[in-house]
Amino acid sequence: MAVTMHDVAQRAGVSIKTVSNVVNGYPYIRAETRQRVQSAIEDLGYRVNMSARNLRTRRTGLITLAVPELSLPYFAELADSVISAADTAGWTVLIEQTSASRERETDVLSGRRRHLTDGLIFSPLALGPDDIALFTVDFPIVILGERVFGAPADHVTMNNVAAAKAATLHLASLGRRRIALIGAHAGEQVGSAALRTAGYLEGLAEAGLPHDPALIGEAGLWHRSTGAEAMRRMLDDGTEIDAVFALNDALALGALHALHAHGIDVPGQVALIGFDDVDDAKYSVPALSSVDPGRDQIARTAVELLLERIGATGDPAPFRRVVPDSRIVGRESTGDVAQGQEGRLVSVQEGGIETVEVASG
Amino acid sequence: MAVTMHDVAQRAGVSIKTVSNVVNGYPYIRAETRQRVQSAIEDLGYRVNMSARNLRTRRTGLITLAVPELSLPYFAELADSVISAADTAGWTVLIEQTSASRERETDVLSGRRRHLTDGLIFSPLALGPDDIALFTVDFPIVILGERVFGAPADHVTMNNVAAAKAATLHLASLGRRRIALIGAHAGEQVGSAALRTAGYLEGLAEAGLPHDPALIGEAGLWHRSTGAEAMRRMLDDGTEIDAVFALNDALALGALHALHAHGIDVPGQVALIGFDDVDDAKYSVPALSSVDPGRDQIARTAVELLLERIGATGDPAPFRRVVPDSRIVGRESTGDVAQGQEGRLVSVQEGGIETVEVASG
DNA sequence: TTGTAGGCGTTATCAA
DNA sequence: TTGATAACGCCTACAA
Numbered sequence: 001m002a003v004t005m006h007d008v009a010q011r012a013g014v015s016i017k018t019v020s021n022v023v024n025g026y027p028y029i030r031a032e033t034r035q036r037v038q039s040a041i042e043d044l045g046y047r048v049n050m051s052a053r054n055l056r057t058r059r060t061g062l063i064t065l066a067v068p069e070l071s072l073p074y075f076a077e078l079a080d081s082v083i084s085a086a087d088t089a090g091w092t093v094l095i096e097q098t099s100a101s102r103e104r105e106t107d108v109l110s111g112r113r114r115h116l117t118d119g120l121i122f123s124p125l126a127l128g129p130d131d132i133a134l135f136t137v138d139f140p141i142v143i144l145g146e147r148v149f150g151a152p153a154d155h156v157t158m159n160n161v162a163a164a165k166a167a168t169l170h171l172a173s174l175g176r177r178r179i180a181l182i183g184a185h186a187g188e189q190v191g192s193a194a195l196r197t198a199g200y201l202e203g204l205a206e207a208g209l210p211h212d213p214a215l216i217g218e219a220g221l222w223h224r225s226t227g228a229e230a231m232r233r234m235l236d237d238g239t240e241i242d243a244v245f246a247l248n249d250a251l252a253l254g255a256l257h258a259l260h261a262h263g264i265d266v267p268g269q270v271a272l273i274g275f276d277d278v279d280d281a282k283y284s285v286p287a288l289s290s291v292d293p294g295r296d297q298i299a300r301t302a303v304e305l306l307l308e309r310i311g312a313t314g315d316p317a318p319f320r321r322v323v324p325d326s327r328i329v330g331r332e333s334t335g336d337v338a339q340g341q342e343g344r345l346v347s348v349q350e351g352g353i354e355t356v357e358v359a360s361g
Numbered sequence: 362m363a364v365t366m367h368d369v370a371q372r373a374g375v376s377i378k379t380v381s382n383v384v385n386g387y388p389y390i391r392a393e394t395r396q397r398v399q400s401a402i403e404d405l406g407y408r409v410n411m412s413a414r415n416l417r418t419r420r421t422g423l424i425t426l427a428v429p430e431l432s433l434p435y436f437a438e439l440a441d442s443v444i445s446a447a448d449t450a451g452w453t454v455l456i457e458q459t460s461a462s463r464e465r466e467t468d469v470l471s472g473r474r475r476h477l478t479d480g481l482i483f484s485p486l487a488l489g490p491d492d493i494a495l496f497t498v499d500f501p502i503v504i505l506g507e508r509v510f511g512a513p514a515d516h517v518t519m520n521n522v523a524a525a526k527a528a529t530l531h532l533a534s535l536g537r538r539r540i541a542l543i544g545a546h547a548g549e550q551v552g553s554a555a556l557r558t559a560g561y562l563e564g565l566a567e568a569g570l571p572h573d574p575a576l577i578g579e580a581g582l583w584h585r586s587t588g589a590e591a592m593r594r595m596l597d598d599g600t601e602i603d604a605v606f607a608l609n610d611a612l613a614l615g616a617l618h619a620l621h622a623h624g625i626d627v628p629g630q631v632a633l634i635g636f637d638d639v640d641d642a643k644y645s646v647p648a649l650s651s652v653d654p655g656r657d658q659i660a661r662t663a664v665e666l667l668l669e670r671i672g673a674t675g676d677p678a679p680f681r682r683v684v685p686d687s688r689i690v691g692r693e694s695t696g697d698v699a700q701g702q703e704g705r706l707v708s709v710q711e712g713g714i715e716t717v718e719v720a721s722g
Numbered sequence: 723t724t725g726t727a728g729g730c731g732t733t734a735t736c737a738a
Numbered sequence: 739t740t741g742a743t744a745a746c747g748c749c750t751a752c753a754a
Contacts (some may be wrong), residue, residue, distance in 0.1 A: 052731035054412035076437035283585040413747035
């Protein structure tokens with residue numbers, strides 16, 4: 001049977017409450033008493049029973065991070081950052097994988113596991129603006145991305161349009177004229193695909209390049225395999241290109257594979273840039289240029305906002321939308337650095353913080 | 362204030378116990394009563410309070426998975442598999458990152474979070490055979506890997522020696538004579554590095570190749586960067602090689618980068634094989650041959666063994682050691698397939714199950 | 723088939 | 739500075 005505060009109290013010859021005080025760092029305890037309790041705790045190997053504490057305090061000390069899939073490097077790295085940030089603040093993270101399915105994303109908001117944690121950092125991929133009502137719940141949420149603006153929650157997003165535009169302009173500045181896009185979602189109005197595509201189009205316009213639909217490659221899921229397929233299709237169609245902007249790094253690495261398979265030199269014949277700046281990017285051959293959307297800052301900010309709201313009392317603060325700075329990192333795949341050299345910072349797109357008006361939930 | 366069973370009972374005009382029975386699927390309830398309770402639950406938006414249930418049942422429904430780092434693709438994919446397997450069985454996974462530090466690994470066994478979950482799947486990287494005593498705890502553990510054999514726990518391990526030997530023999534079978542190893546840990550007696558190195562030496566011996574210390578490249582951490590460095594050092598030293606066995610895929614991808622930077626053709630001049638068969642392997646250029654250690658089966662087996670032990674009553678079953686089959690997957694980097702083709706199965710090393718004698722903890 | 727009583731281990735309240 | 743006592747919300751016995 002597990003050791004309880006009762007056992008410790010008995011052994012130390014004090015009351016249960018005193019043990020509790022010692023455990024929780026209550027300051028007004030005689031040093032001698034504290035010492036005796038500490039010894040008893042160690043002798044008995046006592047550990048606080050979290051379930052009991054949680055029941056009593058109505059807090060679990062856990063937050064949920066809901067992402068599509070951990071095996072996607074971007075989300076694995078994000079999870080790493082979120083866990084570390086939460087850990088520093090003394091909190092523990094529970095990860096939910098949604099597989100980007102509508103059902104599982106809904107479940108995250110109202111399912112079985114909901115009452116296990118005190119708050120949610122949520123990166124939705126299936127839910128959209130029509131589902132805002134689902135976000136009206138009795139626990140704080142921080143939403144990553146811009147699929148569901150208007151939901152009663154804080155948002156931490158990427159600088160998608162500005163960063164995509166900057167990436168496109170960077171390719172244009174290298175003299176590329178036939179810039180393909182890989183990863184588009186036809187007809188979608190919200191989400192990263194739509195925003196990054198918009199940025200791409202803005203970039204083309206600003207560079208004075210025409211928009212050719214043949215240069216748009218669809219890819220529903222942003223995996224290496226779909227990136228490779230989309231690239232292959234475009235090449236097989238005989239579409240003439242001299243640059244590729246892939247909407248994330250997985251797509252870019254897949255595209256790189258397909259380009260290589262077609263005997264096309266990167267960056268000689270085709271310059272390539274991705275998005276996310278995952279760790280892999282540095283080590284592909286050639287090393288992949290990418291957009292660094294400020295992942296670590298996103299993670300830290302999300303945890304910060306969430307814990308702030310969990311700890312908040314009184315009137316709810318207005319919701320905020322935070323956009324970290326993003327950066328274009330030039331590497332070998334755009335010829336920004338010679339082979340074997342580190343990536344270099346090409347440009348920075350500034351983010352910002354704004355307050356969002358939402359009917360309080 | 363949150364809705365409790367009490368509120369539901371009142372609304373449905375039944376006792377608390379009846380609500381509890383409905384919630385927990387107790388069969389002997391009149392359909393009409395059940396219906397009434399269900400409606401009350403929905404009207405009120407009632408959710409079970411997990412803390413209270415956990416306190417009462419002494420179960421949390423959570424298990425911990427402790428790994429070094431999620432940003433390492435192998436562990437991200439392992440976590441994905443473990444979460445999925447646990448989810449299927451109705452369990453939730455809490456991930457702890459240890460950064461392979463001794464302190465954090467010890468913490469996993471006895472720290473603050475220990476009482477949050479019912480069991481532990483642990484992939485230690487710092488603790489070793491001298492720390493077996495730490496594993497004598499009052500909750501079940503499944504250990505991944507073979508650093509701490511003898512600990513009172515079930516083990517799920519890779520077929521390290523046999524698989525490494527097979528990988529080495531595969532390179533030899535391609536006519537390679539100067540097979541380098543990347544990722545060795547000098548002086549270490551336990552752990553993946555030691556075992557895979559042993560397999561490499563066995564492979565060399567069986568192929569009748571001499572062991573040349575110049576062909577052994579050290580790399581403490583198995584990251585892409587350290588793999589690239591180790592490879593670079595060896596190349597800069599002018600060591601003659603025609604094949605590389607990297608002890609994991611991250612090292613292999615780093616090595617590939619370094620080989621490329623030196624203008625060396627893979628597999629033309631140097632054949633390359635990794636270990637882990639992470640998703641990246643398929644999409645590097647050239648696609649990376651690798652050892653598939655049976656990750657998914659490892660995850661499923663670990664979850665299965667753990668849940669079995671959590672649910673066990675009565676005398677403890679003897680500890681088991683399970684070794685899934687491993688496979689050599691040949692791709693472009695060993696010239697096993699032509700460019701653009703899928704990998705092919707080169708060989709299978711059979712694992713097995715054995716019972717381990719350990720003084721019961 | 724349903725209800726009542728009691729306790730799981732902790733923290734909050736209020737005295738002492 | 740410390741102690742008694744009452745919840746927190748649920749489940750297990752046992753009774754009806």
